[in-house]
Amino acid sequence: MTVHLVGAGPGDPELLTRKAARLLRSADVVVHDRLVGDEILAMAPPWAELIDVGKNPNGHRTTQTEINRILIDRGRRFEHVVRLKGGDPFIFGRGGEEAIDLRAAGIDVTVVPGISSSIAGPAAAGIPVTHRGVASGFTVVTAHEDPANDNGVNWDALATLNTTIVVLMGARRAGDVRDRLVAGGMREDTPVATVVKATTPDQQTNLMTLADLGRRPVPNPAILVIGDVAAHPVIPEQLTNALEPISLTPHSPNQTSQTQTSQTQTSQTQTSPTPETSQWP
Numbered sequence: 001m002t003v004h005l006v007g008a009g010p011g012d013p014e015l016l017t018r019k020a021a022r023l024l025r026s027a028d029v030v031v032h033d034r035l036v037g038d039e040i041l042a043m044a045p046p047w048a049e050l051i052d053v054g055k056n057p058n059g060h061r062t063t064q065t066e067i068n069r070i071l072i073d074r075g076r077r078f079e080h081v082v083r084l085k086g087g088d089p090f091i092f093g094r095g096g097e098e099a100i101d102l103r104a105a106g107i108d109v110t111v112v113p114g115i116s117s118s119i120a121g122p123a124a125a126g127i128p129v130t131h132r133g134v135a136s137g138f139t140v141v142t143a144h145e146d147p148a149n150d151n152g153v154n155w156d157a158l159a160t161l162n163t164t165i166v167v168l169m170g171a172r173r174a175g176d177v178r179d180r181l182v183a184g185g186m187r188e189d190t191p192v193a194t195v196v197k198a199t200t201p202d203q204q205t206n207l208m209t210l211a212d213l214g215r216r217p218v219p220n221p222a223i224l225v226i227g228d229v230a231a232h233p234v235i236p237e238q239l240t241n242a243l244e245p246i247s248l249t250p251h252s253p254n255q256t257s258q259t260q261t262s263q264t265q266t267s268q269t270q271t272s273p274t275p276e277t278s279q280w281p
């Protein structure tokens with residue numbers, strides 16, 4: 001009679017927490033999202049019921065109402081239900097809503113934090129989201145809501161914060177993100193990294209300036225890292241497809257970074273974008 005809201009991490013099965021692995025091994029039911037890989041799902045016992053709520057049999061997304069209904073139903077009938085979500089369950093994962101509905105239905109809930117793609121994505125590309133003398137903070141936002149409509153995220157404020165901005169669900173709206181930040185006063189030569197399929201064998205990193213963000217399709221799923229740290233991958237070996245050498249010398253946040261930003265044009269940038277599918281909102 002417990003539903004565990006479990007973070008599956010960003011993709012690499014080795015980035016799953018030990019607690020998540022333990023709960024998966026004893027699960028009666030696993031209700032999982034699209035971004036959770038097969039290697040992680042294979043940890044569940046062979047008799048466990050696996051329910052993919054990323055897509056229903058018609059190829060459509062399962063609604064949040066239907067997901068909550070499934071969780072409450074299984075939560076009432078089974079001892080250990082694992083609700084497995086990519087990254088961390090409480091970061092753009094709607095875990096909070098699920099917890100509220102389950103508790104209202106009298107079902108016990110626990111949450112197991114996961115490594116969020118918002119920090120794993122930049123790190124996997126060798127980019128520290130904070131770096132002494134370069135960025136003293138970072139903000140994680142979603143571009144799922146249309147940046148052209150000012151609901152939710154204050155892009156004008158973000159543009160002037162002078163800290164790193166990490167954008168989730170921003171692949172399809174990369175051009176809108178660029179326009180909103182530039183309109184808010186952010187330098188067009190601000191370095192940007194896009195990290196696609198982070199921590200998986202198919203990880204792709206592209207470095208560019210804000211002016212070029214969204215000029216080419218960004219495949220899904222992707223993290224956009226916007227800020228001077230993107231010009232300073234401290235472990236350049238972890239970059240993929242970086243065709244030009246990267247400067248490793250930190251510089252003042254206000255200094256223009258045109259010469260320190262590598263522009264890459266890779267095969268992945270020609271890929272058609274896949275539809276942004278997510279559980280949010």
Ligand SMILES: C[S@@+](CC[C@H](N)C(=O)[O-])C[C@H]1O[C@@H](n2cnc3c(N)ncnc32)[C@H](O)[C@@H]1O
Pocket residue numbers: 010011035085086087088089090091092093115116117118121167168169170195196197198199200221222223278279280
């Ligand atoms: C619905 S949000 C869920 C975020 C998740 N709860 C987390 O903490 O990472 C889905 C978005 O996360 C990002 N994402 C998740 N996994 C990713 C990965 N391996 N590589 C790049 N981006 C990823 C993408 O921006 C994607 O559109």
